[in-house]
Amino acid sequence: MARALYIHWPFCLKKCPYCDFNSHVRSDVDEALWKDALLADMRHEAGLAGGESLTSIFFGGGTPSLMPEPLVAALLAEAERLWGFDPDIEITLEANPTSFERAKFAGFRAAGVNRVSVGVQSLRQEALHFLGREHSVDGAKAAVGEALELFERVTFDLIYARPSQTEAEWEAELAEALAFGTDHLSLYQLTIEPGTRFATDVRQRAFTPLEDDPAADLFELTQAMTRGAGMPAYETSNHARPGQESRHNLTYWRYQDYAGIGPGAHGRRGGMATQRHKKPENWLSAVARNGHGLHEERALVASEAASEALLMGLRLAEGVDLAALSARFKRTPDQLVDTDAATRLGAMGLVETDGAVLRVTPAGRPVLDAILAEIVSDALVAA
Structure with missing residues (x-):
């Protein structure tokens, strides 16, 4: 049963040009209405995915730091x-570093949040402008400093491999980020997602994305610097000191059950995949009509679930235990993994096995997507 809970707050002050998340800009939000609807959606999900105490809660968005502190507490x-x-629950809230949202940090801490994820995105003002962010570099630095004073655990995001970014520029920026001494960092290469404003800009040649080879060099630099700082990658884009990994995100990557409430939220429980209505108004109407915001609830066939578990688990530095997956999904190891591809990729130093554990090596991380496309058994995909 689900031991993790995801709560989606869909609202932002503006839509960032790179963002393809389920986020919306609204001039007015009825806080009382949203409180009642989120509580109803939560109660419905708990009735189906209860049974064990929660080990993690994650407020994502959108911009959860726009939520009223009393709503988070409720x-x-x-x-x-x-x-x-x-007893050791991890409660994370994503926050932007504007002065308005920083002023709410103490209230979130009092409500019970014990881990905050700050959306810094860059420590360079021109990059913040390019990324469409509302805060300044000084504001970002102040937000991380204030978060470190209030919360037991702090992480923040940076986006690199920006157009024309050099190794020297990224090395200096990442060194500044590591100097804050947080226990976790999420470091994402800029990707141009379909349907975003950046996708339009690239199509109209407003800017040219960084080419693959320079981006790969920045990835290697990132791995070397974070390892040297005692924060190796435990997932492709996530770095942490030992024991400080995001417990909530590990739930996803280890393909464990979790409940998801709020507009567009996904969930997994008891072999079922769930998704809430994405548009805030549609979700509200569904809650009012049905007592929950579910848009889709379907049974996962074993082959689909096994494929997802492989694709998610191989993102982790720890890899996947094929014996455990075989027992869980009633598939033999060679029905899960293309053994010829695994042997070939192993000879190239891109994957390795340790008993029943299969993992992607550091050398394979830059080409992870290509490895995943090869290594998942065709029989599993076709099943």
Whole structure:
């Protein structure tokens, strides 16, 4: 049963040009209405995915730091009543570093949040402007500093491999980021997602994305610098000191059950895949009509679930235990993995095996997507 809970707050002050998340700009939000709807959606999900105390809660978005502090407190209190909390529960809230949102940090801490993820994105003002961010570099630095004073655990995001970015530029920026001394960093290469403003800009030749080879060099630099700082990658884009990995995100990557509520939220429970209505107004109408915001709830066939578990698990530095997956999904190891491809990729130093564990090596990380396309068994995909 689900031991993790994801709560989606869909609203932002503006839509960033690179973002393809389920986020929306609205001039007015009825806070009382949203409180009642989120609580109803949570109660419905708890009735189906309850049974064990929660080990993690994640407020994502959108921009959760725009939420009223009393709403966060009310949601946490109800989650604890419905599920109970593990004594070491991780409660994360994504926050932007504007002065308005920084002023709410203490209120979020008092509500029970113990881990904050700050959307810094860059420590260079011209890059923040390019990325469409509302905050300044000084504001970002202040937000991380204030978060470190208030919360037990702090992480922040940076986007690199920006157009024309050089190794020297990224090395200096990443060194500044590591100097904050947080226990976790999420470091994402800029990708041009379909349907975003950046996709339009690239199509209209407003800018040219960084080419693959320079981007790969920046990736290698990132791995070397974070390893040297004692924060190796435990997932393709996520770095942490030992024991400080995001427990919530590990739930996803290890393909464990989690409940998801709020507009567009996905979930996994008992072999079922769930998705809420994406548009805020449609989600609200569904909650009012049905008592929950579910748009789709379907049974996962074993081959689909096994494929997803492989694709997610091989993103992790720890790899996947093929014996455990075989037992879980009633498939033999060679029905999960293309053994010829695994042998070939192993000879190239791109994957390795340790007993029943298969993992992508550091050398394979830059070409992870290509490896995943080869190594998942054709029989599994076709099943």
